[in-house]
Amino acid sequence: KYSTTVREENVLVSPFTDVEIPDLPFTKYIFDSQEKYGGHTALVDGITGVSYTHDEVRSLCMKLGSALTRLDITQGDIVAIVLPNCPEFAFTFLGGVSIGACVTTINCTYTAEEIAHQLANSGASAVVTNKVLLPKIKDACKTYKGIRHIIVSGHAEENLLSMEDLLKDDSKAFPQNVQINPAKDVAVLPYSSGTTGLPKGVMLTHRNLVANLQQVQHPDISCVIPTSDTYQEVYLGILPFFHIYGMIPCLAYSLCSGGSIVTLPTFDPKVFISSMKKYKVTFLHTVPPIINFMTHNEHVQRDLLSITHHVACGAAPVGSTLIFEFFKKFGDDISFQEGYGMTESSPVTHLTPKDNLVVGSTGMLIPNTYAKIVDINTGQSMGPDEGKGELCIRGPQVMKGYYRNEDATKNTIDKDGWLHTGDIARMDENENIFIVDRLKELIKVKGLQVAPAELEDLIRKHPDVADVAVIGLPDVRAGEVPRAYVVPVPGSSITDQAIAEFVEREVAPHKKLTGGVHFTDCIPKSATGKILRRELKAAALA
Numbered sequence: 001k002y003s004t005t006v007r008e009e010n011v012l013v014s015p016f017t018d019v020e021i022p023d024l025p026f027t028k029y030i031f032d033s034q035e036k037y038g039g040h041t042a043l044v045d046g047i048t049g050v051s052y053t054h055d056e057v058r059s060l061c062m063k064l065g066s067a068l069t070r071l072d073i074t075q076g077d078i079v080a081i082v083l084p085n086c087p088e089f090a091f092t093f094l095g096g097v098s099i100g101a102c103v104t105t106i107n108c109t110y111t112a113e114e115i116a117h118q119l120a121n122s123g124a125s126a127v128v129t130n131k132v133l134l135p136k137i138k139d140a141c142k143t144y145k146g147i148r149h150i151i152v153s154g155h156a157e158e159n160l161l162s163m164e165d166l167l168k169d170d171s172k173a174f175p176q177n178v179q180i181n182p183a184k185d186v187a188v189l190p191y192s193s194g195t196t197g198l199p200k201g202v203m204l205t206h207r208n209l210v211a212n213l214q215q216v217q218h219p220d221i222s223c224v225i226p227t228s229d230t231y232q233e234v235y236l237g238i239l240p241f242f243h244i245y246g247m248i249p250c251l252a253y254s255l256c257s258g259g260s261i262v263t264l265p266t267f268d269p270k271v272f273i274s275s276m277k278k279y280k281v282t283f284l285h286t287v288p289p290i291i292n293f294m295t296h297n298e299h300v301q302r303d304l305l306s307i308t309h310h311v312a313c314g315a316a317p318v319g320s321t322l323i324f325e326f327f328k329k330f331g332d333d334i335s336f337q338e339g340y341g342m343t344e345s346s347p348v349t350h351l352t353p354k355d356n357l358v359v360g361s362t363g364m365l366i367p368n369t370y371a372k373i374v375d376i377n378t379g380q381s382m383g384p385d386e387g388k389g390e391l392c393i394r395g396p397q398v399m400k401g402y403y404r405n406e407d408a409t410k411n412t413i414d415k416d417g418w419l420h421t422g423d424i425a426r427m428d429e430n431e432n433i434f435i436v437d438r439l440k441e442l443i444k445v446k447g448l449q450v451a452p453a454e455l456e457d458l459i460r461k462h463p464d465v466a467d468v469a470v471i472g473l474p475d476v477r478a479g480e481v482p483r484a485y486v487v488p489v490p491g492s493s494i495t496d497q498a499i500a501e502f503v504e505r506e507v508a509p510h511k512k513l514t515g516g517v518h519f520t521d522c523i524p525k526s527a528t529g530k531i532l533r534r535e536l537k538a539a540a541l542a
């Protein structure tokens with residue numbers, strides 16, 4: 001429709017010099033980096049205080065890789081991890097990927113049904129979990145029969161495999177000659193609903209992940225103080241490792257840059273505050289609800305950040321007002337950085353440059369990355385200050401595609417390699433990006449994804465429901481919350497509470513209909529039957 005020159009005219013190029021992307025498997029990249037930091041602490045279990053050095057982490061990952069190999073888990077197998085943040089998550093994650101298997105990470109607050117769905121969709125052959133979550137996994141395995149091994153951390157039952165035993169492996173079965181093609185082979189398979197529909201497996205190759213780690217280490221962007229004999233960054237691993245933000249910018253970055261990461265399984269305000277102090281956290285990754293909590297909670301005092309030199313925030317809009325309030329409370333000498341990206345881009349595409357925060361902007365393109373802002377009606381790419389449009393991204397961190405879903409892949413990555421983010425952005429004259437709206441259906445609750453289509457499919461199963469639409473509404477604490485509009489079947493006396501409870505029983509807590517259930521006569525739809533969510537949202541906000 002548009003000539004190449006026109007299409008390419010308004011392509012934005014990163015202002016930073018390109019970085020080199022080593023042609024290495026993801027885990028070799030991490031393990032090689034770790035060699036430099038051998039005796040430094042790498043992982044600390046924030047609850048038990050048990051810690052591991054970088055040398056120990058590498059060795060335990062290889063033991064796990066060897067043990068998985070003995071279990072006949074090999075290149076191409078899918079290993080599912082259903083664990084809260086803990087050192088064992090890292091051992092399994094890197095151990096599995098290092099032998100050429102692909103790891104799919106599952107939200108550990110999911111119900112058995114939700115877990116079964118991801119296990120089945122990914123075709124997982126092994127699952128790693130802990131004692132507490134085991135009953136849910138067993139239930140999930142009644143629905144999905146493809147699991148050959150369940151590995152349990154924390155004293156397994158006799159007939160199951162114990163993580164502790166696997167970690168005693170002598171490493172001798174670790175496959176030395178596994179051939180990984182970094183550009184083609186998929187290392188991790190996190191799930192995302194993308195711009196529409198149900199959650200899909202996002203195929204991130206070894207190269208995608210190595211690229212993103214290299215890109216964010218560019219000296220004009222990275223706020224990390226290098227590890228030395230006298231200094232080491234201490235990160236708080238509070239964002240879930242199953243989500244791309246916790247997995248790559250937090251966990252993997254810490255490991256490859258010689259940091260120490262303290263793992264916490266859930267966000268508990270008291271434990272968060274005490275761990276910040278106890279472990280002397282220097283570098284804090286957050287999502288907007290954590291910034292909101294720190295800014296407005298009376299138990300959080302200014303001195304909580306006395307050791308912390310940097311706070312990063314991303315995964316959802318943080319808002320200028322909150323940032324200014326945050327600075328007012330904690331002082332504006334703290335370095336604050338906002339990041340933007342998606343699971344489909346490994347995740348980072350934009351970061352605010354070091355010492356150059358433009359409040360409200362999610363920053364500039366990171367190295368080796370290109371962007372354009374496309375008019376949603378004409379498809380024409382626009383220049384700075386020409387208005388808002390859909391943000392599209394090209395770069396080495398863009399996923400290979402959605403797993404076993406060519407249609408969704410084609411609808412998201414166009415033939416020229418542009419990833420259509422489904423986010424509406426504008427740009428200022430200095431090429432800072434501002435995310436101003438979301439074109440896609442996605443709802444973000446505390447930075448985590450909720451796919452309206454998934455909740456609609458579930459609610460439609462209720463015998464009293466004739467039709468339904470789910471939208472996200474703004475919420476001070478969670479960022480957004482899901483609300484359902486329901487058309488009851490004629491003559492039904494179903495209550496809003498009954499529907500909310502029906503949903504609550506079937507989904508993870510962050511997907512609950514906290515935004516309420518509203519009854520209506522009809523759901524607004526386009527001529528092709530697509531739910532007009534924007535109309536519902538506009539009416540709700542009006």
Ligand code: 4UV
Nearest residue numbers: 245313314315316317339340341342343347348362435
């Ligand atoms: O797929 P996902 O769940 O991925 C993420 C990624 C979080 C990141 C990425 C890069 C960082 O440097 C970082 O600190 C955190 O959450 O959801 C992707 C969608 O989340 C919204 C946007 O709608 C994406 O398409 N989103 C992510 N970051 C921002 C954001 C942001 N800074 N501001 C507004 N919306």
